[in-house]
Amino acid sequence: MRFVFDLEGTISFHDEKVSDYLTDMLAFLCERGHEPIFVSSKSIRHMLTLLDKQFHNSKMVGGNGAVICYRGNIEQIVAFSTSMFSKLKELIQLFDATYLVESDWDYAYTGGVYHRVVNDVDPYKLAENHHLEDLSTIWKITILSASNRKEIIEKLRKLNVAVHLIDDGEMIEITPLGLSKWNALRTLGIQKRNYIAFGKDEEDVNVFDFAQYTILIGNNPALVAFADEQLIVDDRIEMKIVESCKRLSERFKLT
Structure with a gap:
C-alpha cells in the first residue's frame, strides 16, 4: 500500500527534520513492501531538508501540487503563463x-x-x-x-x-489557479482508493476524499468529515503515528 504523508505538522513538527523515530517507521514501511510518498505546500528543496537522505528519491509533491519530483528529478511543474x-x-x-x-x-x-x-x-x-x-x-x-x-x-x-x-x-x-495535491498524485500514477493518507491541512481535502483510509493529525474541522481516524497532537503524537502505521501496514497490502 502507498502511504501518503503531508510533511508539515503531520510527521515534521515545528518545521524541523522528521525525527529518527519516525524515520525508522518510514523505513519499516518500506521493509514491509509499502511505499511512503510525501506531499507539502513547500518547495521540493525545502522538503528535502526535512527528510532523511534515504527518502530523497521518493515520490514527492511540492507546492500543494505545483511541483512533482521522483528519483531526485523534477518531473513536472504547474507554472504561471x-x-x-x-x-x-x-x-x-x-x-x-x-x-x-x-x-x-x-x-x-x-x-x-x-x-x-x-x-x-x-x-x-x-x-x-x-x-x-x-x-x-x-x-x-x-x-x-x-x-x-x-x-x-x-x-x-x-x-x-x-x-x-x-x-x-x-x-x-x-x-x-487550480493547484491540487490529488491531481499531482494522479500524475505519479496513484489511483483512487489505492493509498492511505496522513494530513492536517485544508489542501489535503481532495487527497483524503480519494484515499482508501485517512488519518487526521490534529483537529482541523475541514478534514474531520473525511477522516477515518484522528490523532490528537500531544506528547505522544509520534508514538501514536507509529502505532497507526504498524497497524495499517498489517491491514493493507501493496496494490
Missing part, C-alpha cells in the same frame, strides 16, 4: 515590492538578511538566488513588502491567480 508572469512582475515593480519567487528548483529573494523568512529560504544552500528575470517556470510568488499593500492585493485579486494572505496580509502568497 508567460503573460501572467509579466503582469505580476509589473505589479512588483509598480509597488516596489520585495519578494520570494519559487521556480522548479532555484529562487529569487529580495527580502534582505533580517526578514523572518530568510532562514527558511534555502538553509542548506541547495539552490541559487537568481535575478527575477533569469527564472522561468514560476509556481509561487510571495510578496514580503510593498509600498501599498491594500492596493496591490486589490489588483492581484483582479487577476486569474490564487491569492492567499499570510498573517493578515503581512505577506501575500500568489500561485496559479
